[in-house]
Amino acid sequence: MKVKFILFLILIAMISKIGSTQTIDTDFRKKAADYYANSEWDKAIEMYSKIVSAEDKNLNAWSRLTSSYIQKKDDDKAFSLLKTAVTKGDNLYIWYNLSCQYAKRNMKEKAIESLKKAIIAGYLSSAATLIDQDFSTLKNDKDFLAVVEEMKKQEFPCMYNEKLNEFAFWIGEWNVYNIYGNKVGDSKIEKILNECIMLENWTSANGRSGKSFNTINSNTGNWEQTWVDDFGTVTEYKKGVYSNGALSFLAEGKDAANKTQYQKLTFFKNDDGTVRQLGESSTDENTWTITYDLLYKKKN
Numbered sequence: 001m002k003v004k005f006i007l008f009l010i011l012i013a014m015i016s017k018i019g020s021t022q023t024i025d026t027d028f029r030k031k032a033a034d035y036y037a038n039s040e041w042d043k044a045i046e047m048y049s050k051i052v053s054a055e056d057k058n059l060n061a062w063s064r065l066t067s068s069y070i071q072k073k074d075d076d077k078a079f080s081l082l083k084t085a086v087t088k089g090d091n092l093y094i095w096y097n098l099s100c101q102y103a104k105r106n107m108k109e110k111a112i113e114s115l116k117k118a119i120i121a122g123y124l125s126s127a128a129t130l131i132d133q134d135f136s137t138l139k140n141d142k143d144f145l146a147v148v149e150e151m152k153k154q155e156f157p158c159m160y161n162e163k164l165n166e167f168a169f170w171i172g173e174w175n176v177y178n179i180y181g182n183k184v185g186d187s188k189i190e191k192i193l194n195e196c197i198m199l200e201n202w203t204s205a206n207g208r209s210g211k212s213f214n215t216i217n218s219n220t221g222n223w224e225q226t227w228v229d230d231f232g233t234v235t236e237y238k239k240g241v242y243s244n245g246a247l248s249f250l251a252e253g254k255d256a257a258n259k260t261q262y263q264k265l266t267f268f269k270n271d272d273g274t275v276r277q278l279g280e281s282s283t284d285e286n287t288w289t290i291t292y293d294l295l296y297k298k299k300n
Helices: 002-023 026-037 041-054 059-071 075-085 092-104 108-121 126-131 133-138 142-155 162-170
Strands: 172-177 183-192 197-204 209-216 223-229 234-243 246-254 260-269 275-282 289-298
Touching: 026 041, 026 059, 041 059, 059 075, 059 092, 075 092, 092 108, 092 133, 108 133, 108 142, 126 133, 126 142, 162 197, 162 209, 162 260, 223 246, 234 260
Parallel strands: none
Antiparallel strands: 172 183, 172 289, 183 197, 197 209, 209 223, 223 234, 234 246, 246 260, 260 275, 275 289
């Protein structure tokens, strides 16, 4: 009898487990997501409450459950659940929403602490944070603004990277001349991708075009340039170093005879505001031959 009773209990446990698993199946999750997407907050709350009850560490479900209460304007319930949700793990939206709730209650220290944890978890939306009405009481607070500024530094790292300004002397619209004073093309240099890339747009006097992408490789700390043109040429310049008003790159490739050839590309910042671009080639990195020598003059 004792053995049968134990087997009976095991069977009951298995049935209970199976029933629980079937409750949170794919269709159930999809229905919950649909309610959330369609702003049916009461139904979303019902569904996500069941999900977090079955899956205590499901941070996405906790986030949607608490957000649904926020959308319903039930801040008290949202606040209570958010404080529970952050004990389950780190989620950027949960920490951010908890920060908002603290701010609305004039709990500055808690609001800032939670906002910092949101940033650590990956929340990087400085502009949205500054206009969020939940932080209206803190919009002029120096401590709050300092945290938002730190968020912005992580959100737009290139804007705060002083090393990227080394090549800023090349930015602008230029007429380009050879050593004989003949115009050989036009070039426009601009920053793109939140100032992480300097894009060169080149058009030669005979209508051919090319572009180069210039940036600092975060792995090496060196400048790199990738040149592409309408001949299908691709040249990868690496090991770029800025020193004494000049930025010099090096590329390694093969010539028509499949022999190793090196190309050196150097940009000189001239005192009169012009820029000299010097191209050189070598087979041994010791003896260099000038392949072109150009002068960039700013357009009016």
